Amino acid sequence: TGQQRVLALEHIGGVVGMVETAKLAGFDKVIGFDMGGTSTDVAHYDGDYERAFDTEVAGVRIRAPMMRIHTVAAGGGSILHYEAGRFRAGPDSAGANPGPAAYRRRGPLAVTDANVMLGKLQPDFFPAIFGPGQDEPLDVQTVRERFAALAAEIGDGRTPEAVAEGFVTIAVENMANAIKKISVQRGYDVTEYLLNCFGGAGGQHACL
16 A cells, blocks of 8 residues: 555665665664654664565565564653553553653653653753643653652652663663664674664664
8 A cells, every 4th residue: 555655665765874874984784773753663784685575564464575674662652651560661652642741742651751851851952842832842840740650659769760761771672672683683793783873762772
């Protein structure tokens, strides 16, 4: 369908872009790390574009040559859950509307909020495009209150900051495992590769 073709082209553009920018920097082996709002896409390049011939897009199995891209449900909008003593990030997402709690639309706590709580996303350096008039900054106060309430619910003495850090750690582990799946688990030595990060949330997590 048209939707599937658009989705495929979007992913191809990211892979081609990661390869070409890596070449400009003098690298011919690259792992792409594309973290957006709902998911993270990772891809491997070692001189040739890798292709898959049996893939699934939006729940539909497609038997046709496509770029080999591995996707995990870990993005800036991944909703944070505390259940039965365990932290979980995603796979459900807050999306763009309502978005994370910091977006001033009464959204749930998400990975983006954890980064706000930890000071990695600062309102002074982020566009003031939130609220009814789309002219307010990220809502740090609501984020702090929500994490404080969650820390109290957990009740093991952890600070709100420690709770936020725990969720970021979980999200990063999910993304790191995705990279391992396309590299180390297939016999590639990642020390020889450039990690090319992009996407709206890539820069916040690539070095963690």
